[in-house]
Ligand SMILES: O=P(O)(O)OC[C@H]1O[C@H](OP(=O)(O)OP(=O)(O)O)[C@H](O)[C@@H]1O
């Protein structure tokens with residue numbers, strides 16, 4: 001079974017991603033673009049959320065109006081640090097969603113992800129999860145995050161990123177063929193340090209101005 005990769009090719013997403021990639025984009029600009037692009041990504045990723053009719057009153061009449069059936073049943077899980085950027089924008093669109101955090105950083109030499117934090121809602125069994133992290137490079141971080149999350153038995157899992165490397169997609173789907181990947185771009189590959197080419201650099205450092 002090969003996993004599903006959904007490329008979000010909306011022109012606004014593509015334009016904003018190109019601005020984020022540019023080396024001269026400042027930290028403030030990068031952060032603002034991350035917020036904007038995460039709103040647009042959330043719009044696409046939630047396209048199939050179920051609706052249910054609820055009675056409401058307009059100034060003119062009463063009607064049965066479509067409302068999200070399970071907004072509170074969604075959990076957004078951020079892979080820190082860089083996932084925080086995607087998380088915040090998405091929460092603006094889905095404010096009733098629950099939130100989880102997985103703290104992971106890549107050891108710069110081995111590229112193995114090290115977990116330093118894990119907290120998700122206790123009643124995750126009947127919830128759908130969107131795991132968010134802007135970068136899928138070797139795929140080790142996302143793969144480890146989903147593996148850890150599976151121990152809590154959520155109803156479903158999707159992974160959302162901005163830029164994915166083919167190597168990362170392959171590694172991730174070898175372990176998690178049932179988890180779809182939503183991405184704005186699939187890039188050429190990785191450099192010798194595991195950075196995506198052409199990529200956008202280190203998403204966490206660019207978001208928080210740490211380098
Ligand atoms: O697919 P991989 O090769 O595992 O790389 C991707 C990971 O690298 C980045 O995090 P990083 O380790 O730089 O931590 P940070 O977000 O704290 O900067 C990114 O946000 C992913 O979590």
Ligand SMILES: O=c1cc[nH]c(=O)[nH]1
Pocket residue numbers: 082135137194195196197199200201202203204
């Ligand atoms: O290109 C990359 C690879 C891993 N992490 C990043 O932030 N960027």
Ligand SMILES: [Mg+2]
Pocket residue numbers: 082202203204205
């Ligand atoms: Mg980083």
